[in-house]
Amino acid sequence: MAKTELIMPKMGESIMEATILKWVKKVGDRVEEDETILEIATDKVDSELPSPVDGLIVEILYKEEDVVEVGKVIAIIETEGKETEEPPAPAAAIKIEKEVEQIKEVVNPQIVEKKQAPIPQPVEASASVEASIKSEVAGESVRFYSPLVKSIAQKENISISELETVPGSGAKGRVTKNDIISYVQNRGSQQTISPAVTQGANGENNYIQQPSQIKGSGGVEIVEMDRMRRLIADHMVMSKHTSPHVTSFVEADVTNIVNWREANKKEFDKKYGEKITYTPIFIEAVTRAIKDYPMVNISVDGTKILVKRDINIGMAAALPSGNLIVPVIRNADYLNLPGLTKAVNDLASRARSNKLKPEEIQGGTFTMTNVGTFGNVMGTPIINQPQAAILAVGAIRKKPAVVETEYGDLIAIRRMMFLSLSYDHRVVDGFLGGSFLKRVADYLEAFDHNQKI
Numbered sequence: 204m205a206k207t208e209l210i211m212p213k214m215g216e217s218i219m220e221a222t223i224l225k226w227v228k229k230v231g232d233r234v235e236e237d238e239t240i241l242e243i244a245t246d247k248v249d250s251e252l253p254s255p256v257d258g259l260i261v262e263i264l265y266k267e268e269d270v271v272e273v274g275k276v277i278a279i280i281e282t283e284g285k286e287t288e289e290p291p292a293p294a295a296a297i298k299i300e301k302e303v304e305q306i307k308e309v310v311n312p313q314i315v316e317k318k319q320a321p322i323p324q325p326v327e328a329s330a331s332v333e334a335s336i337k338s339e340v341a342g343e344s345v346r347f348y349s350p351l352v353k354s355i356a357q358k359e360n361i362s363i364s365e366l367e368t369v370p371g372s373g374a375k376g377r378v379t380k381n382d383i384i385s386y387v388q389n390r391g392s393q394q395t396i397s398p399a400v401t402q403g404a405n406g407e408n409n410y411i412q413q414p415s416q417i418k419g420s421g422g423v424e425i426v427e428m429d430r431m432r433r434l435i436a437d438h439m440v441m442s443k444h445t446s447p448h449v450t451s452f453v454e455a456d457v458t459n460i461v462n463w464r465e466a467n468k469k470e471f472d473k474k475y476g477e478k479i480t481y482t483p484i485f486i487e488a489v490t491r492a493i494k495d496y497p498m499v500n501i502s503v504d505g506t507k508i509l510v511k512r513d514i515n516i517g518m519a520a521a522l523p524s525g526n527l528i529v530p531v532i533r534n535a536d537y538l539n540l541p542g543l544t545k546a547v548n549d550l551a552s553r554a555r556s557n558k559l560k561p562e563e564i565q566g567g568t569f570t571m572t573n574v575g576t577f578g579n580v581m582g583t584p585i586i587n588q589p590q591a592a593i594l595a596v597g598a599i600r601k602k603p604a605v606v607e608t609e610y611g612d613l614i615a616i617r618r619m620m621f622l623s624l625s626y627d628h629r630v631v632d633g634f635l636g637g638s639f640l641k642r643v644a645d646y647l648e649a650f651d652h653n654q655k656i
Contacts, residue, residue: 211271222245227240236256260278429524446628451636452640456604464484484540491536498631499569518572529570531567570587580600586627592627
């Protein structure tokens, strides 16, 4: 019998660890190759982890809610055949110092997209940090801190006694990367409160947040943010700190689009097996406008402007929990309308069922969000860093509008929609932002309602 190690895989750039949400299989269960064994969560996305081989699960090394570093063995699968060499750990570990610098940029609010560099090997926190951690708590720290948290604490001159007061949201009160980032950002403006300690079943110390830290009256319900909501909140604050936001608005007559879709949606579904919505039509117009104005499809690296040759459109999708996620349609300008429709439907469906892969929410160069889904006529969206612009499309409504005809101007009932573009005013000025937005509207209004499926 041979044994295969199931490794915690690399789930995206800068991902150092993942939380085990649920074991779908247990010890003694037989699994087939690509069959889901467990569900995991990272800072970016929840995902299912499949079996790399056919075999029998003989050992599970971590339990649910455990936080596991990338590259660690999490289970053993026994297979038939000769003993094989252990597979090499995936190239998942990223140097902690690089991660710390990224954290510093978030704290500094000057974060910019970095050019991709070769992934170095991981390093442990310095010996001086380890020594101080142990010496200040009777020779050994009673609370676990990851090397990343220790490194951030060292760079921010946070002593072990101060670190002990930081409330942790991880398993057993563990201080996570987001906890230390949030603490550093609000340091000095908040009152430090020592976390309570309870004794676990195995004698370990469990840190919990003091109830007095959150106060409420009889008429107030206190709801703790879930993991994804905390990540969204941090990202939104960082974006506003990074980019000076400016928003421009236009109104477009999309009557031709509405009429064409109503007349052709059944035939479209029959021919391609996909239900066509307005989203792929909007994305098609956006990609055409980006080709006309490529300086909207950019990001900033210090004083350098990175012009992206690929047009990768992120589409904000609402989850059942109420949170948002932004899957990415890569090379959207190479897809025709049926291709865009298939991509939109597939990503939206898998987003709602938490089946997106980490790489499918990375690499976007421009984002579109549909606030009209909620009945809103317009919005002022926040830029999805490190991009430079985001488009919001509003609800399509019937309105009286002036229509130019060969017999003169007439008042008619038309289908109208507002579009709003938020852009980074460091690199996208009003002329560029306004011209690009108007071009998107022009393409929508010029939609050929006589085109065949």
